Each structure stands twice: as structure tokens, then as C-alpha cells.
Amino acid sequence: MDFELDQEQQMLAKTVSDFAKNESPVERFRKLRDDGTGYDPAVWRKMGELGWLGVPFVESVGGFGGSFIECAIVLENLATTLVPEPYLASVVLGGMTLARAGNATQHESYLTPMIEGESTLALAYSEAQSRYDVSAIETTATPDGSGYRLLGEKVWVLNGHRADHLIVSAKASGGVTLFVVPREAEGVNVTVAKTIDGQEAAFIKLDNVAVADDARLGEEGSGAVVLDRTMDYAAAAAVAEGVGIATTMLQMTVDYLGTREQFGVKIGSFQALQHRAVDMYAESELLRSISMASMVRADEEDPRTRRGDISAAKYQLATGGIWVAQQSLQLHGGIGVTDEHDIGLYFKRMYALNALFGDQEHHVARFASEPSSF
Amino acid sequence: MDFELDQEQQMLAKTVSDFAKNESPVERFRKLRDDGTGYDPAVWRKMGELGWLGVPFVESVGGFGGSFIECAIVLENLATTLVPEPYLASVVLGGMTLARAGNATQHESYLTPMIEGESTLALAYSEAQSRYDVSAIETTATPDGSGYRLLGEKVWVLNGHRADHLIVSAKASGGVTLFVVPREAEGVNVTVAKTIDGQEAAFIKLDNVAVADDARLGEEGSGAVVLDRTMDYAAAAAVAEGVGIATTMLQMTVDYLGTREQFGVKIGSFQALQHRAVDMYAESELLRSISMASMVRADEEDPRTRRGDISAAKYQLATGGIWVAQQSLQLHGGIGVTDEHDIGLYFKRMYALNALFGDQEHHVARFASEPSSF
Amino acid sequence: MHAVMNLTFTEEEDAFRQEVRAWMQEAMPEGLRRAAQGAGGLNFEESVEWHKLLYAKGWIAPHWPKELGGTGWDATRRFIFNEELEMVGALRISVLGLSMVGPLIMQFGTEAQKQRFLPKILRGEEFWCQGYSEPNAGSDLASLRMTAEDAGDHFIVNGQKTWTSWAQNADWIFCLVRTDPAAAKKQNGITFLLVDLKTPGVDVKPMLTLGHAPAFCDTFFDNVKVPKENIVGGLNQGWTVAKALLGHERTLLALIGPSRHVLHKLKHIASTKTVNRRPMLEDPKWRAKIARLEMRFRAHLMVSYRALSDQQKGKMPGPEASILKLVGTKLIQELTELAMEVMGENSLTWYNEGVCAPIEESIGPYFCYERSATIYGGSNEIQRNVIAKMILQLPSR
Amino acid sequence: MHAVMNLTFTEEEDAFRQEVRAWMQEAMPEGLRRAAQGAGGLNFEESVEWHKLLYAKGWIAPHWPKELGGTGWDATRRFIFNEELEMVGALRISVLGLSMVGPLIMQFGTEAQKQRFLPKILRGEEFWCQGYSEPNAGSDLASLRMTAEDAGDHFIVNGQKTWTSWAQNADWIFCLVRTDPAAAKKQNGITFLLVDLKTPGVDVKPMLTLGHAPAFCDTFFDNVKVPKENIVGGLNQGWTVAKALLGHERTLLALIGPSRHVLHKLKHIASTKTVNRRPMLEDPKWRAKIARLEMRFRAHLMVSYRALSDQQKGKMPGPEASILKLVGTKLIQELTELAMEVMGENSLTWYNEGVCAPIEESIGPYFCYERSATIYGGSNEIQRNVIAKMILQLPSR
Secondary structure (H helix, E strand, O other), X not given: OEOOOOHHHHHHHHHHHHHHHHHOOHXXXXXXXXXXXXXXXXXXXXXXXXXHHHOOOOHHHOOOOXXXXXXXXXXXXXXXXXXXXXHHHHHHHHHHHHHHHOOHHHHHHHHHHHHOOOOOEEEEOOOOOOOOOOOOOOOEEEEEOOEEEEEEEEEEEEOOOOOOEEEEEEEEOOEEEEEEEEOOOOOEEEEEEEEOOOOEEEEEEEEEEXXXXXXXXXXXXXXXXXXXXXXXXXXXXXXXXXXXXXXXXXXXXXXXXXXXXXXXXXXXXXXXXXXHHHHHHHHHHHHHHHHHHHHHHOOOOOHHHHHHHHHHHHHHHHHHHHHHHHHHHHHOHHHHHEOOOOHHXXXXXXXXXXXXXXXXXXXXXXXXXXXXXX | OEOOOOHHHXXXXXXXXXXXHHHOOHHHHHHHHHOOOOOOHHHHHHHHHOOHHHOOOOHHXXXXXXXXXXXXXXXXXXXXXXXXXXXXXXXXXXXXXXXXHOOHHHHHHHHHHHHOOOOOEEEEOOOOOOOOOOOOOOOEEEEEOOEEEEEEEEEEEEOOOOOOEEEEEEEEOOEEEEEEEEOOOOOEEEXXXXXXOOOEEXXXXXXEEEEOHHHEEOOOOOHHHHHHHHXXXXXXXXXXXXXXHHHHHHHHHHHHHXXXXXXXXXXXXXXXXXXXXXXXXXXXXXXXXXXXXXXXXXXXXXXXXXXXXXXXXXXXXXXXXXXXXXXXXXXXXXXXXXXXXXXXHHHHHHHHHHHOOOOHHHXXXXXXXXXXXX | OOOOOEOOOOHHHXXXXXXXXXXXXXXXXXXXXXXXXXXXXXXXXHHHHHHHHHHHHOOOOOOOOHHHOOOOOXXXXXXXXXXXXXXXXXXXXXXXXXXXXXXXXXXXXXXHHHHHHHHHHHHOOOOEEEEOOEOOEOXXXXXXXXXXXXXXXEEEEEEEEEOOOOOXXXXXXXXXXXXXXXXXXXXXXXXXXXXXXXXXXXXXXEEOEOOOOOOEEEXXXXXXXXXXXXXXXXXXXXXXXXHHHHHOOHHHHHOHHHHHHHHHHHHHHHHHOEEOOEEHHHOHHHHHHHHHHHHHHHHHHHHHHHHXXXXXXXXXXXXXXXXXXXXXXXXXXXXXXXXXXXXXXXHHEOOOOOOOOOHHHOOHHHHHHHHHHHOOOOOHXXXXXXXXXXXXXXXXO | OOOOOEOOOXXXXXXXXXXXXXXXXXXXXHHHHHHHHOOOOOOHHHHHHHHHHHHHHOOOOOOOOHHHOOOOOOHHHHHHHHHHHHHHOOOOOHHHHXXXXXXXXXXXXXXXXXXXXXXXXXXXXXXXXXXXXXOOEXXXXXXXXXXXXEEOOEEEEEEEEEOOOOOOOOOEEEEEEEOOOOOOOOOOOEEEEEEEOOOOOEEEEEEOXXXXXXXXXXXXXXXXXXXXXXXXXXXXXXXXXXXXXXXXXXXXXXXXXXXXXXXXXXXXXXXXXXXXXXXHHHOHHHHHHHHHHHHHHHHHXXXXXXXXXXXXXXXXXXXXXXXXXXXXXXXXXXXXXXXXXXXXXXXXXXXXXXXXXXXXXXXXHHHHHHHHHHOOOOOHHHHHHHHHHHOOOOOOO
């Protein structure tokens, strides 16, 4: 048993963390939010050069042959200053799906450029009625000549308004199937929607979009299994980000308690607030610990050994992580509920992470239905 | 809208409370627990003389024509010192059932003597598999000559080992039916079991017990509706007792916090403990307030207006009431977990009240299934 | 013996509620109604429009004495009216004049002040904001530093107030200012002062909130000249004046109307969203989650009714009224939280009216707004300090 | 790059667990097994019997140095062993000798003390209890008053110790006593002293607990003569000695074994009780309630594993190990609480073995016992004070 990062992992963590602190402090996120730019392709390219976008992928596609642990390390550290580049959307959602579902040609066309920072991806899998069930979709893929026509509507596609390529799920006669679709293809209608965390996502209407047969990722009907797997990566990724958010919020709060004075003393000397801070510390360490389990488990092929800790981790984010966010805000008092102060930005990001990739009830039900847990 | 007790009710509250304090302090409960006596028929007789056993019953059976509110007042105040006489078992469970289900002759034979304090009753309604569903019973009533034979097993019959008469539910061909059975009847086998709150209850085997036709309360099949109604009275009664328990525990805790010294100061000056005490106060006032609603609603005929507040009250006991009990114990520190200190006796009584007449999940599900709540 | 205790409204009171509800449904224009149900509630202009409609009906100030423009309703009718008002769309900025400075002027003001200020508050011609908190005087209000220096017939005011909600729209501000820096106890030496926001030297800087509604401001005072006739309640008596407000209509702090409003909204959202192809509202798990909060709401409602029952009899509410803010603010946060949870991925939405979720589901900004419920008006931590001392009489260090 | 981080036990470690488990299943007599699963756990005689079986196997003191009777296992094997032991039936009284006074004698004792005391602890020939708390020195231990007056080659000890768990069965007590009442700091002037409970003047009064097991005692000392050779760690050095224990095997405080034990019991109860005619364990609502606690247990387990991973490398556990007691004691209370809830009306049962619920369901007394988990060994409130100061470095007043 070994919970320590190895030297390379420690160095990766330090590099990403330094980058976040020095080159993308929270003000950068705020500025890109306020001017509507969202994120910066040049920074994305730099992340590609630094190798961060390729950590979980095999060398043959241009990756670094790491594990999901490295992905989680990058996500946790980017989260400490809310770095807005679409790592989760493009590397985890798009990239991991493409890596598992696509063939060598497709990897070369879509995955490798993304790993190099030349393009970004998005995964269009969720629909208005799906509620965390990747198979509950109504978008159809109808055969048309040698290809297909896609018809349907996707919601909350992260990075869907900026990605070069979308990976779209649709029902073909063989079942849920994945396709790569250029965002600028004819019939792809994108509406941008603001999200609570100061970012944006896309609502995408697929209006009989024509795709060739070689845009299909794998066999017809192979999509659900892949997406199910991606959702586990995504949940573990959200938790890793949540660790970065929670520990940052805790630190900001402890700092504030040690600085702010009322009634002639530091408010951190009030016992009720001290005890609250200790409970926040406990919840955030529980989150960090189960996140370690989930990032290691994410690479397991067997769902029976993979799912339990991932659901447990997402559940801890939904309970302990959210609670840390709430209490951080509360302990900041009045300034906490202004947009000016950074604490609220982290608070809202935690809620976004909570709403994505399975909420509390989803993961409780999944955990409870696994015979291996019982 | 008027939440105030009227003058007579205030006087009743004062009389019962004075009695509890002066004539049945907690040491009395403790002594009767330790010597195995349980309670004292002479005190029961006195309660009859004072009229307390008749408050919810009409004058024609010897009652005082009050409402359930008076019952709740008696219960709350008896609870403040854990008076052990079987008010809940005999007046609420037995008496209210008999009052609604029985005819004038039966009232005269069984109810009036109980009101006078000459006898006690018990209600044998629960079975090993019932889990708060009064209809989920397996005891049978088989016709035999002009009467019936009762066969089955009842569990956790409060006062079932001492009552003069048991009211027993059994399935006759017409459905769930109630019968009055003398505890000493042939074939009634009683096993005494200790309960967590320092009291006792009976497990009763009915081994082909012969009962005459005039022992039947009402028509065949009329039992479920009556029992359902009794369960609402019983739940409201448990909550009323819970109010007495919670407020007493809170007061004991506040007193302890104001007396006990550690680190050279009263521990009640520690902010974390102060805040805990305030939250206990809030929960106990929420319990008192919804208890008022439930005691008034208990007399409503229409289940749609009756059930909501009763379930809400029992739910508040299961959440806020239990929490007050837990925190009272915790704030008493080491002495709280000794049998010597009274606080633990109240703690365990709260758990007994919680386990009886529908637990939290039962009442949540019932409330959630009422169309009127939604 | 028979029960007198009675937990229901009388038939007349129920009829009154119906009358209020019917009028509101008829009188409130569709645009206002939709805005009130939307993400941010009514904005300033909408709130003023609604104020004037209520004024025209004679219902703008139910808690004011009838001769000053009140309705003459008893406590129960005021409670009912307020609940109904909050259900369709609460006034925001008006409250500062109608429920805060107005009553204080009635109680402590001069005749001239009453005539000058009250009618304009009533008619919605002048709006007010509150200048209590300062950057270093939040929970510890008595440490406030803004100075009012005696300059004969007027003061020269310098300093900064913060959390001056709606100052960007207000005409006047009521402030606590330090008039005697040498006072032995810091609660002394404070004066309650009215300041015209158009006076030279006043600078209002609006701030965005967590929910992005521009509700808060920082307000700066740079050598602002304020006539002494604007003192309310006497020189150095400001602490007494401010404290007098604490006793007013405690049931308002319980947030009964807003909670019921969110509960309805929550059920509405749950009835439109599906899980396993049926409405979430029909799923036992989600019904149970809503039921738990609704049961808690009922318990909380009964505490409010106990206070109301006392008020109706002209008595002070019992000590249990002290928990109303503590419990009510927590509850409304839990309700908005559950609404977010029911929305699932749609809880991501942020002012995208028409794009994705329908407006009724756009709870995010309101959810954010209610995060401040446990902070403003004395944070829940301060509330607990006070209850521990005043009600439970626990020892101080 | 590839992952080195590894959260599973090695095959050898898994095999070790199987070996331990198999031996325990074989070696533990049926009577002991049933008693350990029952309401009150092992009583004194049963605990001694189990102690001697473990001693005979050579497994009684895995954390002792091999030359003193330990097993030579590494931290991970000790963790696994302990978890397995707690699953089948934890020793209670033995722990005071094996894990508390034993290690302190090793660290601070004289050679004579080591030879006199350690073998008897190991063999289960002498049992110990702890004399720290006094009626007015609980959380504030440094205020203790029991005096040891210098009388040449011995002390005369007077005073009262409370919560001297198992004193009614113990042979010796290790005490903190005041030897220098004039010391400037109250933590100074305290000595760690071993007292033979058979010495004249010692009076042990057992108390019933909430769970009715007679685990606690009050122990009175009336002019008790104690030789000075019974000092451990030097005169007036008692505070240092007592504090040294805090660092030992923190993972034990996490209650991993007991929690897993209760989790199993909980599932067992839920599998035997029915709701709507099917086992509660198959009902999604009840499965979800159990699942929530099991998921929390997993997170807590991972914190323990992090500490274990450090220990295994011979490092001090990180600061996160400070939360183990806080989280673990709360969790075991929630688990026993849910077990009570699952039992429904059967949770009323109280030592009625055979009468109603089967013994496996008789959780009431154990539920009561675990209420003290958040109180003993430094209450959770004190734990929070310490973590706030030591780990979060929040300011003091």
C-alpha cells in the first residue's frame, strides 16, 4: 500500500500548481469570464507543449503513457486558481472517449492534434431527459448512403461551442453509437448558455447532420459501454477538481479567520468558528483520501472493482465537498456573497462539479445496487 | 388562531407537573425499575381519582369529555420525571381503541374501571413482521361455537404483562378484528421482556384462546380503521411525551453547562457549546410547536387533515428530538454515559418513543404519499 | 373540559386571504409576475411599479397606523397579507423605508420629520437604504468609525458604509455615525442620522453579488454636510434607536412566504422533470426528500404561528420567536439547495432565459441570493451568541 | 510515466489476513464467539480466556518489540491483525496493559519495572486500569488534585480517580498524581505512578454504564502507601509520560475494525428483517441508507490507509491522521444508530437473550456503549480545540 505520489508525479503537481499560481491566477479566470472570451487557445497550446494534455494516453497517439492519476493531478492543481482551459471537457470527456472508441486513423485525426494543443474536443452525450443515464437518449443516427444522418438535441455540452470536433452519441439500429462531428458541419446548430460557475456550455441541435461512415467510432451499439466508462473517468475527474477547490477554499477560510478582526479579536479565535473549520478540514481530507482511491480505480477494467470507490468519492463531493463550500462562504460573512471576492467563484464551481456526471442520489443508488458492496 | 392553553388546561398541566416533581421524582422510576416492580397500582388509582385517566373520554363512560389535548398535557408533564405508570399503554392505546370500537356494555365493563384507576389495559396489535403496519398481522380468529379461537403471537405489548385486559387484533373472515381478552385467560402465555428505557413489555402467545362473541369490539373487519386511528393518537402521544423529555434534557444540560467548570471557567461559557445548546433549544421548540399541531389534529375525523401534522411531529421527534437527546448526553461528558446520572434515562426513553408507532421512514413515506401534502 | 386551542385561521381570515390573493392575481401585470418568478426577482423599476399598485389599493403599509396610511389590519391579517405578497413577488427596496426607517421615524422622529418623510415613503416617491455596516464593523457593529463632526447647525460626515443594499437606486440613507469618539462605552456616542444621497461628497459604488444582482453597494462620504435636523432620536442615542427595530414583526424574519414560494417552485420543477420516464414528483425517493423539508417547514410554521398568536393578542411573542431567523434562513437554503438538486444538470443554468430550462426552473441566482440569508441582519453565529446569552442565560467568560 | 500509487494490500498481506482469520475462526471457542457478538461484548473472564489463547499463539502483542514478546510484524500486518481481531471480538481490559501502560514502561521505566511488569501483562496474569480523570479534572486533566505526599521511601496517596474502567477486575492502576502542588504551571508537579490495587486504603466502586455493562469505576485512595520505585519516568515528569502515548498507533483510534463489524451486523439485521414482505436489505430505500454510511466508511478507511502507508514506511502519519478519532467515533455512532433504526420496534430490546430478537440483533447495549466513543480519550470537542490550534494554527484568544 502506497499513497505517495512518485517523484515524476510530484514534479507534475508542482509544475501545474506553479503555472496556476503564476500564469493563471484567479484574476485571469475572472477577466476571461467577464469579457466573454472563456479561455485562451494559446494557453491551451502551451499545455499541449508541456505534455499535460497527453498524460493519460498511450505513446502511439502522442501521449505519455501515464495513468489517470496524472490526469487527476493536473485537474486538482488547475482547479486551485480556476484555470478555465477545457481540460475536463477535452482531455477527459472527449479524449478518453476517443481513445477507447476510435481506431488508429481517428486517433491520428482527432486525438493527436488535441494532445498537441492544436485543437479541442467536446462530448455531446446528455439530453434533456437523460438524467445521468447515457443510454437514455433520443438522438437518432439513420443510415443514409454510405453514412448516417444525425437528428436530435444535446444539452450542456461542455466546450461544445468552441471545440473543433464533437463526439456525439446517437441511437443507430445497433444501439447507442458514437460519431465524430466537426462543430462547423452543416446542420450543427449551437446555442451558447452561461453556466453558474462563470463558464459556458452549448445546447446543440443536430438537424439531419450528414456524417460519413468513417466518422463512426467503433461498431454500432458500442457507445453505451464506452460512455459508461467515460462517466467514471469524468466523475473521478470532477472529484479531483473538487479536492483542489475544497482545499483552496479551506485555506482561504483559515487565512481569513486568522486575519479578520471583530470585537477586538481575530475571529479565528472564536471556538464555534474553530470547530467549524476543523470539521471542514475533516471533510476535505476525507474527500482527498477517497479521491485517491477513485483516481486509482478509474483505470480498472472490471466495473465491479472500479465503481465502488468512484461513487463513494462523488458522494463525498456531494456531501462533504459541498458542505466545505457552504461553510467557507458562511465564514467569510458579507464579503463572501459578493462577486468581487474569489470565494464565491470556487463555491459555484463546486456546485457545477456536483451537478455533473451523476449527483448524490445517482451515485448512492448505483453503489447500493452493486452486489459487491453488499 | 390561539396556541394558548385555557385556564383549566393550564391548571391540569400544573397539577400533573407538581405531582411528577413532588410525588414521583426520577428516583421513584429508578427504584421501581431496579426492584422489578415497574409501577404502583395505588398511584394508578390516585391518577384515576384525580381524573387524569378520563380526560379524553365522554362523560357517559365516566370520562371528562375533554379532548386529546388534555391527554397530551398529562403525558408531557408525566414525562418530565419519567413517571412509570402506564398512561400511554392503558389510556391512549387501550382506552382510545376501546372507546371507539366498543359498545356501551363493553365500555362499562372495561373502560370505566380503567378510567377510575381500578384496572389497566393493553393493546396487542404488533407482530414480528408488521413493521408499523397494523393490518400486516397473522394472528387468526377462527369461529368456534358462538365465539372464536385466537391463535398467534404478539410482540412488544406495552403493559401486556400487567394489564387486566388485553385488546387483541386478529384476522377473522371479515378482516382485522379486535377482541377483549382477560390477561389471565386460558391459553394466553405472557413472556416479559425488558425494554431499553428501563421498562418492560410483553411477548404474548395466543394459544387457541377461546373468546365469546361479546368479546368482539365492533363488526368483523372494523379493526384496521380503528387501529389506524389509535396509531395516530399514539404517535401524537409519543411526541407529547417527547416534548417533556426534550425540554427536561435541555434544561438539565443548560444547568450543567452553567455549573460544571473546566479550565477554570464554566463550560457553558465555551462558544461551541453555547451554539450547540442554542440549536438544541431550536429543535426542542420546533418539537413543541409541531406537537401542538399534532395534538389538536389527533381528534380530526378526516385522515387528510389529521395525518400531515402528526407525521410531521413524529418526524421532528425522530430528527430534532433524537438530536437533542444525543447532544444532551454528549454535553454531560463522562457522567452522561453512566447509569447513575438521570440524563441517560431520558436519552433511552427518547429512543423508545422513536421506535414506537412509526419510525422516521414510516412517517416520511406516509407524508410523501398523501396527495394533500403535494 | 374541551379544547380551546385552535391552530387554524378563522373563516373570515381565510376569506381575507382569498380576497388578497384574488386581487393580486388580477392587479399584478403579467410582466411583473413573470419577472418576480424569474431568476433575480423584481428589479428596481419593477419593484417601484408594484409598490405604486399596492399604494393605489391602500395596501402598501399594513403595519403602519391607519391614520398614517396603514390598513388597520390585525397581526393575523398582516401575516396573511405578507405571506401572499411574498408568494407572488416581494417588494425589496421598499421594505427599507416601510419597515425600517419609517417605523423608527414614527417612534423617535420629530413632527417635522414625520411630515417630511413618511408620505413619500408611502407613495413610493422616495426610497431608502441602510448605512450601518462598515468594512471593519460587521458583526461587531458598535465598532463603527464613520464620523459626524459638529459644525454648528450641521455635521461634516466622513467615512464608508458597506452592504448599503440598493443605494444605487435610493434617495436617502439612514446611518449610524460616531458623534462622540470619546464615549467610554463604544455603544454610546453613536447617532442615528438621515442623509440625502444627492448631497455633494456622497459616492455610491454598486457591487455585484454572488447571484449577480447588483444589490449591494459601498457608499463613501467625503466631507458631506448634513443638517442637524436630520438626527433621529437625539444626539448620541443612535444605539437605542437602532435596537428598537429588533422587536418589530419578528415573524417576518421566519421567511414563511419565501419558503412556501420555493416549496411550490420545487414541486413544480419536480413535476416537470423526469427520472426513469416518470415525473420526479411521482418518484417515492424524490417525494420523500421534498416531504422531509415540507415537514420541517410545518414545524417552523407552527413556531411562527405561536408568535403570531401572541401578537394577535397584543402580547410580546415568547422566547421561542428568537429561533425564527435561525431556523427559517437555514430552511430556505435547504429548499433552494434541493431545488438545485432536483434540476440535475439544469442547475448549471445562469440567466439563460429561454435558452434551456424554462424560467421557472432558473433557481441558480436565487439560490445564490439566499446564501446571504444566514449572514445578513446578524449572522446566524451572532444570533446564537445572543440566544445563548439572552434566552438560555449561559455564562459569559 | 505510470502509476506507482497503490491502494491495495499485497498478495502476501492478503494471505496474512486469511491466515489470521482462519486461525481465529478455529481457535476461538463457540461460547466466546457468541458472547463477543452479543449485546455487551466479552466480559472480564471471557476476555481473559481470549487473551490467553492469543498469548499461546504468540499474537497477543503485535506492536511490542519482538524480544519482549511481540510478533515482529510491520505496520500493515499489525493493522490487518487488529482489524480482524476487532471483527471477531476485541479484547477490552487487556488493551490498558498492552497498549497503554506497557509501552510507557518500555519507554520510561527502569529495568526492574520492565522485568516486573511486562511479562505478566503479556501472559494475562496481571491486568491494568487507568487513573487519570478525577471528578473535577476531566477534559481539563491538568487540574487533577490527587496527592502523593513524600514520606521518605514511599508516598502517601490521597484522592479520587474516576472513569477507572475495569478497576473492579484490574490488579494495578497507573495514575497521574500531584507531587508538587507548588509548581507554577499546573502541568508540572505531576508524577506517573503505579499503584497495586490490593494496597490497603484503595477502594473500588464499580458503576453501571448507560449500556449497563459495569465498565466504569470510581476509585478512592485513603492514605495509600506507594513505594517510590513505582514512579515511571521521574518525579514531576508525569505530564511528559502521559503525552507520549498520544503518538502511538493513531490508526487504532479510527475504529476501522469495530466499524466494519457493525456494518456487517447492520447488513445481517437488514437481511433478516422484512418490510413489505421482502428483506429490508433488498429494499432500495434501506439499501441506500446503508450505502451512504458504507461510502463514508470507505472515505474514512482511505484516511486510515494514508496514515498506515506512512507508518509502513517508518514515517510519522501526516496531519490528516488527526481527524481519525473525530470521524471514526462519529461514524460508529451513526452505524449503531442505523442498526437501531433497521431493527424498528425490536430496538426496544434490552438483554433479553432468547426472548425476542436473536442475539445478533441485540445492538441496544452496544449502541449505548458507543455513545461514549465521542467522549472518552479526549472528547470530540477537545479534539477540535487541539486540531484548530495544532493543525490549522488558528489564533488563540
